[in-house]
Amino acid sequence: xxxxxxxxINESSDGYQTIDAVISPIGQLNILSKVEVAKLLDSSQSxxxxxxxxxxxxxxxxxxxxxxxKELLERYKDFDISIVQEERGIKLSVKGAPxxxxxxxxxxxxxxxxxxxxLRDVIYTHDEINGxxxxxxxxxxxxxxxxxxxxxxxxxLQPGLDPNLVVCWGGHxxxxxxxxxxxxxxxxxxxxxxxxxxxxxxGAMKGPMKGATIGHAKQRINNGRxxxxxxxxxxxxxxxxxxxxxxxxxxxxxxxxxxxVRLGHGxxxxxxxxxxxxxxxxxxGILLHPDNQQIPFPLVFTGPENSAExxxxxxxxxxxxxxxxxxxxYKIIINDPAAVAREMxxxxxxxxxxxxxxxxxxxxxxxxxxxxxxxxxxIPTHDNMRNLELHKNQPVNQLAANLRRxxxxxxxxxxxxxxxxxxxxxxxxxxxxxxxxxxxVDELLESFAxxxxxxxxxxxxxxxxxxxx
Numbered sequence: 256x257x258x259x260x261x262x263x264i265n266e267s268s269d270g271y272q273t274i275d276a277v278i279s280p281i282g283q284l285n286i287l288s289k290v291e292v293a294k295l296l297d298s299s300q301s302x303x304x305x306x307x308x309x310x311x312x313x314x315x316x317x318x319x320x321x322x323x324x325k326e327l328l329e330r331y332k333d334f335d336i337s338i339v340q341e342e343r344g345i346k347l348s349v350k351g352a353p354x355x356x357x358x359x360x361x362x363x364x365x366x367x368x369x370x371x372x373x374l375r376d377v378i379y380t381h382d383e384i385n386g387x388x389x390x391x392x393x394x395x396x397x398x399x400x401x402x403x404x405x406x407x408x409x410x411x412l413q414p415g416l417d418p419n420l421v422v423c424w425g426g427h428x429x430x431x432x433x434x435x436x437x438x439x440x441x442x443x444x445x446x447x448x449x450x451x452x453x454x455x456x457x458g459a460m461k462g463p464m465k466g467a468t469i470g471h472a473k474q475r476i477n478n479g480r481x482x483x484x485x486x487x488x489x490x491x492x493x494x495x496x497x498x499x500x501x502x503x504x505x506x507x508x509x510x511x512x513x514x515x516v517r518l519g520h521g522x523x524x525x526x527x528x529x530x531x532x533x534x535x536x537x538x539x540g541i542l543l544h545p546d547n548q549q550i551p552f553p554l555v556f557t558g559p560e561n562s563a564e565x566x567x568x569x570x571x572x573x574x575x576x577x578x579x580x581x582x583x584x585y586k587i588i589i590n591d592p593a594a595v596a597r598e599m600x601x602x603x604x605x606x607x608x609x610x611x612x613x614x615x616x617x618x619x620x621x622x623x624x625x626x627x628x629x630x631x632x633x634i635p636t637h638d639n640m641r642n643l644e645l646h647k648n649q650p651v652n653q654l655a656a657n658l659r660r661x662x663x664x665x666x667x668x669x670x671x672x673x674x675x676x677x678x679x680x681x682x683x684x685x686x687x688x689x690x691x692x693x694x695x696v697d698e699l700l701e702s703f704a705x706x707x708x709x710x711x712x713x714x715x716x717x718x719x720x721x722x723x724x
Contacts, residue, residue, distance in 0.1 A: 271330060272354040277339060278347045278362055280371045306487055307377050309672075310504060311336045313490040314369045315349070315356040317497065327491045328672060338374075347374070369495050369502050372409075376504040377487075379408050384506070398630045402505070402513050403619055409503040411482060411518060412618045418520040418607045420480065421599055422452045424534045425459025425525025426708060427493050433526050436559040436592070437462030440523065443596035445470020445479070449603070452519050454511075455483020455502060456493025459525040464498040482518070486511040489530075492670035507632045508663060512537045517620045520603045521553035523595060524585075526562045528708035529669065532699070533662035535569065537629060539577060540655035542584040546624035551609050553602025554585040557595045568702050575695040576658060577651055628656040635664030635674060637681050640720075645688025645696070654692075661686055661696070668719025669709060675719075684720040697722040 312334050316327055333351040347370060356366045384390055384401050391397030406412055421444055425437065441451060441463030451467045453460035464481045471479040483499035486508050495502055505511040515522070516538065524535060538554060541547060556566050566587050573581050588595050607617070615622050633639065644657050664684055667674030678684070686696065700722070703709050709716045 273331070273333070273351045274354050274357050274360070275350045276348075276352065276357070276362060278349065278367055278370065280345065280347075303377065303381050307373065308334070308336055310373045310377060310487050310490055311349070311370055312352075313494050314366060314373055315352050316491070317356065317366055317369070317494040347371070363497075365497050365499075369499070372502045373504060376405070376409060380405065380506045383408075395625065395627050395630055398510070399513065399517070399621075399625070402510050402517060405505060405510070406503060406514055406518060406619070409501070411501055411503060414616070414618055416617060418603050418610065418617050419448060420450050420452050420482070420519050421463075421603075422515045422519035422522045423459065423463040423525065424454070424515075424522060424527065424531055426527030426531055427454075427456045427458040427460060428528075428708070429458045429526055430561075432559055433562055434458060434462050436557075436562075436590075437525050438466035439592040440525075440557065440595050441466025442470045443592040444599065445476070446474060447596050447600050448474065448476060449596070449600065450480040450482070452480075452482040452484065452515065454489070454493055455485050455495040455499050456489075457496055459527060459531075460493065461496040461498060462525075463523070464496065468498060484511055484514050484518075488667065488671045488673070491672065508533075509630050509632050513625060513630060516541060516552075516623060516625070518618075520606045521599050522555070523599060524554070524556045526558045526565045526708070528703045529662045529665040529700070532569070532572075533659050533666060535573075536655050536659035536662060539573070539581050539584060540629050540652050540659060541623060541625055543577070543581060543652040543655060544624050544626055545652075550623055551602065551605040552623070553599055553606070555595055555598055555602075556585055556587045557591075558589065560590045563589050565702075565706065565708075568699060572695045572699045576692055577655055580651065581655070626652065626656065628653060629659070633660045633663055635660075635667045635677075635684070637677065637684060640664045640684040641687060643686065643688070645686065645692045647689065647691065658692075658696070665700070665720050678719045683718065685723050686720055687723045693722050 309328065312327065312331055331351060331353060335350040337348050339346040339348050356362055384405065390401040392401060423437070437459050444451065444463065445467035449467070451464045453463060467479060467481070480501060481498045482501045483495050484503050484505060485493065485495065486505045488508060490504065503514065505514055512534065522538060524531065542552060542554070556569070558566060566589070570582065570587060586598060588598065610617055613622065640661070643661055645661065647654065664674070668678045668684055686693065700720070704716050704718065707716070
């Protein structure tokens with residue numbers, strides 16, 4: 256993986272051990288034309304460099320207990336990455352990289368693969384999607400087409416396979432008991448030949464993959480897929496876990512969420528915090544759309560016995576804000592991994608039958624209607640957060656979309672570099688709305704804070720928001 260010697264730097268300027276190295280590509284970036292190499296060099300050295308650098312550092316941080324994007328960048332402020340052009344293609348030169356990304360002075364292979372994934376996805380989006388008249392990113396169809404092309408470029412669309420991909424959502428800082436439960440569910444899914452797709456980070460994103468590897472091994476399944484989908488704003492807080500064997504970096508949270516539902520055949524939600532609530536509101540906003548009423552899409556909420564209260568609160572929040580119709584779209588199963596797996600297996604069979612009958616692709620859900628307000632990137636500025644329409648005088652799927660934006664802003668204020676800086680500069684985000692909406696929002700967020708679901712356990716959570724009733 257390296258043609259040049261590694262040099263260990265004793266300490267970074269902040270006292271952390273780092274390493275310099277030159278890394279050779281593995282896979283599709285191993286063979287590039289001179290024109291393609293020149294294009295990569297131009298893009299990486301332009302205004303895209305900061306994005307490329309920050310995502311690369313996040314990947315190299317895999318395995319470290321650091322979920323604060325701003326702190327990560329400050330800790331390794333001397334980190335640098337550049338493309339080295341050679342006659343045979345390219346290499347990556349990293350300086351001041353976290354030493355944990357190496358073993359015996361060699362970069363861990365999985366991390367090396369993910370590092371080149373950053374290069375592939377960031378450059379592809381910049382060069383082939385943004386500004387390309389082929390993709391109208393102001394229209395729903397254009398956004399979906401762009402998501403399709405990004406996933407295809409990442410090698411995630413595999414024709415000829417029966418539907419078997421389960422998306423698992425949940426918190427990155429869940430308790431040990433909850434984490435062990437996600438492994439048990441993943442094991443039950445793996446025994447039934449189901450593959451796993453998550454947000455690629457630790458906690459509830461890693462556990463199902465870890466369990467599925469054992470289930471697949473017992474069934475002698477040697478081509479299991481452990482797909483991770485992330486985006487630049489969250490990757491520093493949720494670095495790809497070691498089990499991910501296919502990684503895609505989408506350009507923003509909205510395209511990341513759409514990738515989950517277009518690629519997956521069912522969703523399991525484990526306990527989490529504001530980010531998990533954002534994901535729940537996103538999928539409910541889709542399933543509540545009138546055009547999607549007849550499209551099967553299994554959705555299960557699950558956790559161990561001591562998570563029952565968490566789901567009771569989430570279920571009550573959904574009932575109080577979105578109503579019983581929203582509740583009808585999911586099933587809550589507590590402390591029964593096998594039942595979760597059976598429910599998902601049966602639900603995905605219905606998806607297969609529907610796709611076959613309607614002649615829709617197994618590998619990409621074209622028919623699902625995603626409204627434009629769920630696709631358009633939401634920038635959580637103080638003004639945008641303050642002006643969200645949080646009231647019941649609107650279609651229920653639109654209310655779900657607006658609530659999703661509110662929780663997206665809270666996630667940004669908690670763990671994303673830009674959001675953290677905005678809070679430090681301008682103070683709390685303010686959420687305004689009708690009391691019948693704001694009371695449930697406030698109660699749910701308060702319960703998350705009390706249960707240490709807003710930050711890693713052991714840290715005092717300082718809210719980035721104020722609910723104005």
